[in-house]
Amino acid sequence: MSAFWIGIAVLAAGCLFAVVLIVFYNRFIRKKLKVENNFSEIKIQCKKRFDLVPNLVETVKGYAQHERETLERVTIARSAGVTANSVRDLAKANNQLTEVLNKLFALGEQYPDLKASPNFMMLQNELVNIEKAIAVSRSFYNDAVMMYNEAIKTFPGNVFASLFNFKEAEFFDAPEAEMENVRVSF
16 A cells, blocks of 8 residues: 555646656746847847938938048948847947947037938937837847846746757847936036
8 A cells, every 4th residue: 555655646746746857947938039020120120220320321322422531430330230130249349339320420410411410310210219219129138138147147037948948038138329428507
């Protein structure tokens, strides 16, 4: 009779372990899918931004034709963003594009006709709105990454995460310019 109860206890322990495995596996999958979904949102916003850049370049070309180097750098940065597939590559391309777009918008200050152009103003406003959407998407993505990474790094999740080969996700870093202190002068 004791062998029967031992068999039942082993079977119950095995079932309990299987249920725990399933619960942890599904938990990791849900969190990983959330990370992937949020990264997809960033890619959508970045694509809007990258698609807008050629229009902006064409508008600036009409007013500032001798600013060829800046316009080429914008085009190169855009190309890097369009072809980026990983979080790191997309973040790097976005940071480069932000840097050269800031220089491009500075041209608007040098060319009053460009600054007054309705196309330039519309494109600039549209880019500002897209930048805000990217910032929001980046925030949601980084929150999802934090929760996912926390789940796979803390006990007992780390045991199951290593068993199922779940790896840490990368955060989407902000451009260096956004990390600097804001300078205010009067």
